[in-house]
Amino acid sequence: MSNLSYVSTDQAPAAIGPYSQAVQVGPFLFTSGQIPLKPDGTLVEGDIAAQAHQVFANLQAVLAAAGVSFAQVVKTTVFLKDMNDFARLNEVYAQYFGDYKPARSTVEVARLPRDVRVEIELVAYLGEK
Numbered sequence: 474m475s476n477l478s479y480v481s482t483d484q485a486p487a488a489i490g491p492y493s494q495a496v497q498v499g500p501f502l503f504t505s506g507q508i509p510l511k512p513d514g515t516l517v518e519g520d521i522a523a524q525a526h527q528v529f530a531n532l533q534a535v536l537a538a539a540g541v542s543f544a545q546v547v548k549t550t551v552f553l554k555d556m557n558d559f560a561r562l563n564e565v566y567a568q569y570f571g572d573y574k575p576a577r578s579t580v581e582v583a584r585l586p587r588d589v590r591v592e593i594e595l596v597a598y599l600g601e602k
Contacts, residue, residue, distance in 0.1 A: 484534035486510040489586075495535050500600035502539050506552065506592040507531040508585060516587055521558040524590045525565040532595060533569075541597050543569050548596040551579040558590060 480495040480502065481487075488494055488505065495504040509517040509524035510531070517527040536542055551566075553559065559579065575595075585592050 480539045482538035485531040502597040506594040508589045529569045545597040546575045548576045552592040554590045556581040
């Protein structure tokens with residue numbers, strides 16, 4: 474694909490496998506799932522709130538590398554280790570999106586990388602920066 478490009482930043486953890494932090498194709502940016510790793514690769518321990526804040530910091534950095542913000546996000550997918558964390562995750566989520574409400578799916582999964590509590594991926598529209 475000639476209109477495909479990779480987006481990366483050292484302000485978020487580097488990919489730990491054969492994938493990219495994000496891929497831009499046409500006017501859309503697709504991020505890989507982010508877990509609560511700091512950019513230096515250390516894991517943020519703690520409750521869902523602490524881990525979710527790091528995930529959003531990582532996503533914010535990837536978005537910034539593409540020249541956009543959470544205001545251009547059109548879809549998120551949230552993977553939770555425990556659906557009992559749903560309400561607390563929503564509190565953190567709202568701090569980053571406010572009144573803006575992109576489409577979202579939330580699923581409970583059996584296990585996530587590094588046994589974290591949350592992973593989030595998103596799609597952003599780059600057409601209106």
